[in-house]
Amino acid sequence: MKKRVTLTFPQKTVHMPVTYLLAKDFNVAANIIRAQVAPNQVGKLVLELSGDIDALEAALEWLKAQGITVSLASRExxxxxxxxxxxxxxxxxxxxxxxxxxxxxxxxxxxxxxxxxxxxxxxxxxxxxxxxxx
Missing domain, CATH: 3.30.70.20 (Alpha-Beta Plaits)
Known part of the structure; x- marks a missing residue:
């Protein structure tokens, strides 16, 4: 299954290796579509996530628990x-x-x-x- 999401990082979480952790801990592949990330600033990342539906849901919950805002991309x-x-x-x-x-x-x-x-x-x-x- 695939999901397109926009992640908004608070300043304190910009340093996290999110795509690595998604792959390692949840077996979720993250294709980076767009990134606006800089040290000590709010960051935005548009990703296409793919993996098992349960793994995707667990990964999204983990992201939210880290203080990262997750928005499902539904724009066209x-x-x-x-x-x-x-x-x-x-x-x-x-x-x-x-x-x-x-x-x-x-x-x-x-x-x-x-x-x-x-x-x-x-x-x-x-x-x-x-x-x-x-």
Whole structure:
């Protein structure tokens, strides 16, 4: 099973090797989608967690017990087709190739199933045609 979560770390827990501990203690794989972590500051980490459902639940409970705020990611990328001019700038920053240009028509193609909502495409769009639903 997979779950996409956003972790918000208080200053005192930023130093914890969270992804290592999730793998070692819970047998949960953590794919880092986005990270904003610095010493002595509040940190944010967007992860895609995969593993057995019971192990995932135990890992999430452990994170909460450490003072880490856990939010299930339910956001989606939205593309305003009226604004989009199919320039392809978003395709260059998409790590999962959810955004591609059709080879024959050069029209933007969005594969929602591949999107991990890393939001790197949003600032790449010069026309602000890409946003999230929250």
């Amino acid at each position: 990328i939205l593309i305003d087709e009226e604004k989009c001019v199919d320039c392809g700038l978003c395709t260059g920053v998409c790590p999962t190739e959810a955004l591609t240009l059709e080879p024959n028509s050069f029209r933007l193609k969005f594969l929602r199933s591949r999107c991990v909502v890393c939001e790197q495409c949003i600032p790449a769009c010069p026309l602000q045609a890409i946003s999230t639903n929250f």
